[in-house]
Amino acid sequence: MRVLGIDPGLTRCGVGVVDGSIGRSLSLTAAGVVRSSAEDDLPTRLLGIERGIDAWLDTHDPDAVAVERVFAQHNVSTVMGTAQASAVAITRAARRGLPVAMHTPSEVKAAITGSGRAEKAQVQHMVARVLRLATAPKPADAADAVALSVCHIWRGGAQERMARAQQEFARKVELARQARGR
C-alpha cells in the first residue's frame, strides 16, 4: 500500500509518500513541500497548491491519501489558509476516486509514539526509526506529512483487520444460523 500524506498549509503543504503495510517494514519513497508565495493573490496560491498536489499524485500514484484534520481552535491567523489548502488537497484526491482519510495531530502522535501528547521531536525520532532513516525528513512540514502516512498505514491496517474480523464473525453466525435451520 502506498500512502500520500499531506500536512496542509497555504504557504507550505508538507507531502510524504510511504510504502508498506501493517506488520511489514515501511519505506519512505519521497517527501517534500508544495509551496505558494505570499506575494500572490489567494486564487493564484490555491491554484498553485492544486497543481503541486496533482503533480505528487501523478508522480507517485498512491493508493490512499491521508490529510491532517484542521481545527478552528488553532492559530486563528493561519487557520483559514490551512482549511483552504486542505480543501484543495482533499478535492484533488477525491476527484481521482482515491480514498481520503483525515487524522488529527494527536491521532498521528498516538499511532507513532503511543502517546497523543508526545513532543514533536519524539514523533520525528520514531518516524526516522520506523523508516530506517538516519534523521527525520526535512523540513518539518515534510516530516509531519510522512508521519501522517505512517499513521494512516498503521491505523488503516488495524481498521481493515477489524472489518475483516467482523465480516468473518458475521459469516460464522450466518453459517450457524443455516446449520440450525437445516
Added chain:
Amino acid sequence: MRVLGIDPGLTRCGVGVVDGSIGRSLSLTAAGVVRSSAEDDLPTRLLGIERGIDAWLDTHDPDAVAVERVFAQHNVSTVMGTAQASAVAITRAARRGLPVAMHTPSEVKAAITGSGRAEKAQVQHMVARVLRLATAPKPADAADAVALSVCHIWRGGAQERMARAQQEFARKVELARQARGR
C-alpha cells in the same frame, strides 16, 4: 459583464448570476444554491460542491466570479467548512482563468446600501429594487450571492474607471514630457 457571485458554505453555497455594467441597469439571470449533505463525508461533500460550481460556470459562462471573503472571527463551528467551500469555488474559477474577486460582507453592504452596517433585510430590499424584482431571491444564501454579484459590478466598475483615469493621466503626463522634449 456577467458576474457569478458565490456565498460559500459547506451545506449551502449561494450562487447568483447578474448581468450589467456600472451606470446601466442590472438584471438577474439566475440564482440558486449548491448543496451538500451533512450525511456524506468531507471529501464527498467538497467534490459535490466542486461539481455544482462547475455546472454553474458551464451553464452561465460568467466574465468574473465574486466570492465572499471568509473571516476566522465568525461562527467557529462552521467557519472551517465555509473556508473549505470557498477554496473549492475560488479554485474552480481560477482554473478557468476567470478573475476572482473577494468582497467582505461589509463591503457588499456598503456597495448596495451605502452603509457597511446595514441590516440584512435592507440589503435584500435594495437588491430586489436594483434588479427590478418583486422580492429578493430566495433562499437567503442565493440572495447573498446575488448581492455579491451586484457589489462586484459596482465596485469593479468604480475600480475600472479609476484605472482608466490613471492611465489617461499617465498618458497626458507622457505627452507633456514629449512636448517639452521637442
